[in-house]
Amino acid sequence: MSAxxxxxxxxxxxxxxxxxxxxxxxxxVALVVVLLTSHDPYKAFSTLMGGPISSNxxxxxxxxxxxxxxxxxxxxxxxFQARQFSMGVQGQVYVGGLCAALVAMSPIGGTVFAIPVAMxxxxxxxxxxxLLPGYAKARFGASEIVSxxxxxxxxxxxxxxxxxxxxxxxxxxxxxxxxxxxxxxxPAIIPGTRFDLGIVIALAATAIVWFVLYRTAWGLKLxxxxxxxGFAEYSGIPASTIMVSAMTAAGAIGGLLGAVFxxxxxxxxxxxxxxxxxxxxxxxIAIVARSRPLAVPFVALFYxxxxxxxxxxxxxxxxxxxxxxxxxxxxxxxxxxxxSMPGKKVIxxxxxxxxxxxxxxxxxx
Amino acid sequence: xIELLMTVFSATFFxxxxxxxxxxxxxxxxxxxxxxxxxxxxxxxxxxxxxxxTAVIVSVYAPWYVAVLAAMLAGGLLGALMxxxxLKLKAxxxxxxxxVNILATGGTVFALAAATxxxxxxxxNLQSKSVPAVDIPFLDAIPGxxxxxxxxxxxxxxxxWLGALTVFLVWYFLFRTPWGLWLRGxxxxxxxxxxxGIPVSKVRAWxxxxxGALVGIGGxxxxxxxxxxFTRDMTAGRGFIALGAVLLGAxxxxxxxxxxxxxxxxxxxSIVMPNLFNWxxxxxxxxxxxxxxxxxxxLFSYRAQRARQLKTLxxx
Numbered sequence: 001m002s003a004x005x006x007x008x009x010x011x012x013x014x015x016x017x018x019x020x021x022x023x024x025x026x027x028x029v030a031l032v033v034v035l036l037t038s039h040d041p042y043k044a045f046s047t048l049m050g051g052p053i054s055s056n057x058x059x060x061x062x063x064x065x066x067x068x069x070x071x072x073x074x075x076x077x078x079x080f081q082a083r084q085f086s087m088g089v090q091g092q093v094y095v096g097g098l099c100a101a102l103v104a105m106s107p108i109g110g111t112v113f114a115i116p117v118a119m120x121x122x123x124x125x126x127x128x129x130x131l132l133p134g135y136a137k138a139r140f141g142a143s144e145i146v147s148x149x150x151x152x153x154x155x156x157x158x159x160x161x162x163x164x165x166x167x168x169x170x171x172x173x174x175x176x177x178x179x180x181x182x183x184x185x186x187p188a189i190i191p192g193t194r195f196d197l198g199i200v201i202a203l204a205a206t207a208i209v210w211f212v213l214y215r216t217a218w219g220l221k222l223x224x225x226x227x228x229x230g231f232a233e234y235s236g237i238p239a240s241t242i243m244v245s246a247m248t249a250a251g252a253i254g255g256l257l258g259a260v261f262x263x264x265x266x267x268x269x270x271x272x273x274x275x276x277x278x279x280x281x282x283x284x285i286a287i288v289a290r291s292r293p294l295a296v297p298f299v300a301l302f303y304x305x306x307x308x309x310x311x312x313x314x315x316x317x318x319x320x321x322x323x324x325x326x327x328x329x330x331x332x333x334x335x336x337x338x339x340s341m342p343g344k345k346v347i348x349x350x351x352x353x354x355x356x357x358x359x360x361x362x363x364x365x
Numbered sequence: 366x367i368e369l370l371m372t373v374f375s376a377t378f379f380x381x382x383x384x385x386x387x388x389x390x391x392x393x394x395x396x397x398x399x400x401x402x403x404x405x406x407x408x409x410x411x412x413x414x415x416x417x418x419t420a421v422i423v424s425v426y427a428p429w430y431v432a433v434l435a436a437m438l439a440g441g442l443l444g445a446l447m448x449x450x451x452l453k454l455k456a457x458x459x460x461x462x463x464x465v466n467i468l469a470t471g472g473t474v475f476a477l478a479a480a481t482x483x484x485x486x487x488x489x490n491l492q493s494k495s496v497p498a499v500d501i502p503f504l505d506a507i508p509g510x511x512x513x514x515x516x517x518x519x520x521x522x523x524x525x526w527l528g529a530l531t532v533f534l535v536w537y538f539l540f541r542t543p544w545g546l547w548l549r550g551x552x553x554x555x556x557x558x559x560x561x562g563i564p565v566s567k568v569r570a571w572x573x574x575x576x577g578a579l580v581g582i583g584g585x586x587x588x589x590x591x592x593x594x595f596t597r598d599m600t601a602g603r604g605f606i607a608l609g610a611v612l613l614g615a616x617x618x619x620x621x622x623x624x625x626x627x628x629x630x631x632x633x634x635s636i637v638m639p640n641l642f643n644w645x646x647x648x649x650x651x652x653x654x655x656x657x658x659x660x661x662x663x664l665f666s667y668r669a670q671r672a673r674q675l676k677t678l679x680x681x
Contacts, residue, residue, distance in 0.1 A: 141666040
């Protein structure tokens with residue numbers, strides 16, 4: 001037992017080491033970019049690195065981001081564990097957010113049931129939206145990457161239309177709904193900040209996903225299907241059922257994130273384009289966390305800090321916050337290249353890719 | 366309804382279709398080449414976006430053809446970057462592709478702000494050029510069909526003509542040259558070309574570069590003809606639709622062209638429909654290309670699956 005845990009600790013240290021190297025390199029790239037573009041590089045870089053802890057308010061913003069990043073990271077981790085490349089979290093966030101908002105604005109919104117019912121509605125909607133690409137793949141063999149990306153665009157357009165045409169207060173031309181009743185908005189854990197129920201939900205979701213993946217038969221089957229589809233097939237595991245259910249469960253998490261978005265203290269209403277591309281950043285979280293649910297909150301904590309720092313840098317200095325995408329891309333490239341996700345399509349293809357670098361080396365000479 | 370039919374069968378609509386199809390066509394051909402070599406290029410979207418911005422910025426200072434070449438170069442370099450991380454450092458191609466996409470969404474806004482002095486939305490303050498349209502005046506002189514022919518064939522971007530030519534070139538390359546055979550072999554069953562001494566990784570790397578260069582032309586057409594100038598996220602999913610078009614086109618250049626044309630028709634519809642049916646909300650009209658992509662993908666995958674099943678049945 002102790003030998004086993006020693007091995008595990010060594011693996012964790014090694015992976016944490018490569019991640020830190022990747023992070024350092026990404027920050028070095030960020031520094032170069034800031035030096036090249038800013039008139040006051042010192043201020044820009046110090047805002048990026050120190051901004052989030054400069055006040056209680058910014059710490060609240062940071063933790064709020066961590067909660068959301070954790071949830072999207074979990075959703076991506078779940079489908080990555082099953083070796084699916086469903087990219088539909090963004091769409092699930094939008095349909096989930098829409099359903100949560102509909103509940104919050106209905107008569108239920110004024111009662112104590114507002115928060116749980118809205119969350120359940122959001123999860124159900126997200127699960128359905130996650131099921132669609134899964135079913136299309138299992139039944140028709142349609143690529144889940146393309147279909148889930150298309151569903152994202154559809155969800156965003158439909159939600160934006162609903163908000164503009166029906167949900168916004170009539171005649172104001174606003175692109176957001178009115179504030180939900182207080183009963184439908186997450187209570188603040190520390191008053192006056194955005195430190196709210198969202199982070200509790202995120203941590204609970206982390207524990208649940210870990211338990212389901214590593215302590216239940218379904219989780220074992222899911223990981224088997226992901227790691228070795230051929231073996232799973234031979235042992236009689238219904239691979240496509242597992243795949244569809246994994247994508248559905250991930251969809252429920254995506255939908256929940258939608259509820260956390262609209263009901264959190266940051267919004268408390270539904271507006272157009274509300275996710276600010278955060279949903280997609282779950283890809284980065286899941287990759288860096290190696291799709292391990294327990295690592296997801298820690299990665300989210302680090303990355304959320306950087307993200308918040310970049311936002312503040314965009315507001316307070318002349319460097320646009322979009323600079324963070326350069327850091328993101330560098331981290332993904334570096335972390336993804338130190339390990340390779342095996343068995344994504346067919347084993348045969350993989351064998352070819354494994355063998356390929358030999359020729360690459362000789363070709364380079 | 367009558368108005369819609371009138372519009373659809375007009376020469377102006379045909380010209381619109383060709384215009385909307387051209388970026389998709391280049392992206393689809395680019396996706397096709399890398400897909401056939403065994404590397405699914407999910408970065409078409411990001412490559413197109415970066416190429417579009419490159420084309421706009423270069424065209425401020427240089428003639429249009431230099432801008433198109435710069436867009437190709439930008440796409441090709443991104444392809445080389447993907448090849449390096451995928452083949453040398455063994456990163457998963459899909460993750461590398463999404464890294465490029467993420468770099469593109471934020472990086473283009475960042476670069477745009479740097480180029481325009483702080484404008485993060487559009488390049489409206491940059492004097493960017495456009496790709497010239499080709500007029501064929503002598504068609505008009507043909508008796509009878511002349512004027513119709515002239516209206517159908519004049520006014521297209523020079524890149525649209527290049528696109529039609531590229532379909533043929535890609536077909537010729539893939540099916541009539543030894544390198545095309547290598548490329549298809551590498552994608553089909555890498556062990557065999559490897560045993561025959563064909564540099565598998567090199568072929569795949571070059572196909573990613575070619576893929577990026579082709580998508581780059583699509584980006585140039587988008588920002589220098591369909592729209593003049595760059596707006597953030599202007600590709601609006603075209604790269605992902607092209608990914609669907611590759612699969613829909615049965616991984617053949619002519620099929621790719623037909624698939625791109627199909628999606629081009631629906632995009633053109635979503636452009637003309639708001640004028641005809643102002644009671645349909647514009648957001649819902651904008652969903653048309655995405656809905657059609659899913660439906661076409663499901664339908665095609667289903668048919669391909671059936672065909673495969675029949676094949677195995679007849680073998681057994």
